[in-house]
Amino acid sequence: AFWLRAVAADGNVSARSAPFAAVGESAPPPTDPGGGGTGPTCFPPETPVLRADGIWVRIDAVRPGDLLRGGRSEVNAVIALDRSLLGHRPLWLINGRHRTTAEHRHLTTRGWASLDPVATQAEHLQVYPVTLADGSVVLRQLVKFTRTLVHRLALGDILLRQDGSTEPIFTLEAEWHHDPMTVVHSLVMDGSHSFIASGFIVSGWARDDDFDYATWTPREVKCP
Numbered sequence: 001a002f003w004l005r006a007v008a009a010d011g012n013v014s015a016r017s018a019p020f021a022a023v024g025e026s027a028p029p030p031t032d033p034g035g036g037g038t039g040p041t042c043f044p045p046e047t048p049v050l051r052a053d054g055i056w057v058r059i060d061a062v063r064p065g066d067l068l069r070g071g072r073s074e075v076n077a078v079i080a081l082d083r084s085l086l087g088h089r090p091l092w093l094i095n096g097r098h099r100t101t102a103e104h105r106h107l108t109t110r111g112w113a114s115l116d117p118v119a120t121q122a123e124h125l126q127v128y129p130v131t132l133a134d135g136s137v138v139l140r141q142l143v144k145f146t147r148t149l150v151h152r153l154a155l156g157d158i159l160l161r162q163d164g165s166t167e168p169i170f171t172l173e174a175e176w177h178h179d180p181m182t183v184v185h186s187l188v189m190d191g192s193h194s195f196i197a198s199g200f201i202v203s204g205w206a207r208d209d210d211f212d213y214a215t216w217t218p219r220e221v222k223c224p
Contacts, residue, residue, distance in 0.1 A: 041104035041114075041123065042084060042184030043197055044091060049187075050162055050196035059185045059197065064133035068189070069162060071107055071201040072216050076191035080130035080140065082205070086182040090174040094159075095167065098198035099175070101184060105150060105203035107160045107194070112145070112203070112213070113153040115172075120150055130188055140188065143207040162196040192216065 045060035052067035052075045062068070062078055070076040091099045092115055100106070102116035103123060114120040124144035129137045151157075158166045189195055189204030192211055196202070206213075210222045 041101050041120065041203070042082065042086075042186045043101075043104070043202075044086075044099050044178075044182065044184055047099065047185070047197050048199075050199075059187070060183070062185075062187060064131070068187070068195045068204075070189070070192045071160070071162075071194040071196075072192065073162070074191055076189045076193070076195060076204065078187050078204075079190055080132050080138075080188040082128060082130050082186040082188060083183055084128070085180065086178055086184050087180050090176045091178050091184075093171070093173040093175055094169055095171055098200065100197075100202075104186070105206060106153060107201035108151070108153070109158040109160065109166060110151050112148060112206070113151040113157060115153045117150045117152050120144065142205060143209060145206070145208045148208040148213055159200050161199050162201065163199075167200075191218075 043059055045058060047059045048056040049059050049062060050056055050069045052069055054069075062081070064078050064080055066078045067075050068078060086101070089101055092102060093099050100115075103114055103120045105112045105114045105120060107113075121144055123142050124146075125141055127139045127141050130140045131137055153169070155169055155172055157169050159169060161167055187195055187204045189206075192213075193204050193206040194201055195204045210219050211217075212219050
């Protein structure tokens with residue numbers, strides 16, 4: 001069992017409250033936290049992500065404190081792990097090799113986009129359990145974009161890659177056959193709140209109140 005704490009949007013952590021039964025490293029969360037298109041946005045466990053040292057690792061092997069490459073080759077640290085169940089959602093297969101839930105934001109030549117922007121925005125200010133470096137599970141508020149438009153990701157959109165190249169979306173398939181108990185993964189990142197998954201620039205709980213994605217720099221004054 002763990003003691004439960006809450007983490008506000010500004011990063012402030014509450015005092016310990018009641019004991020909280022949580023899963024270990026090898027076990028999936030006990031319940032479907034959302035499903036139906038409004039749960040946390042995630043990738044399957046085998047998804048390759050790019051470490052700061054240039055080595056690709058599975059997303060389920062990443063731990064808090066690890067350093068990963070962000071969207072402009074900057075180095076971002078993993079603050080916490082966001083692990084949930086796929087539930088009754090499909091995994092979407094992009095170009096035959098990259099799987100994602102519909103809500104997760106990817107960076108394109110048009111800007112940030114997801115397959116279901118309505119579901120993406122529905123996560124704004126929702127609270128989800130995340131795992132910290134010491135193994136404790138805390139509740140963290142997911143702050144979404146308030147000023148940055150999220151487009152609908154579709155066939156023909158051009159995804160941005162970590163090496164500066166681009167890749168058009170030429171196939172897009174909804175896979176409904178996956179086990180609802182499949183553990184899916186996302187990462188809470190510092191810095192630009194982004195990381196590289198399957199070679200593409202993706203959101204790591206990206207928020208635009210403290211980071212300006214037009215200039216790809218931190219905001220000097222955090223937006224209210």
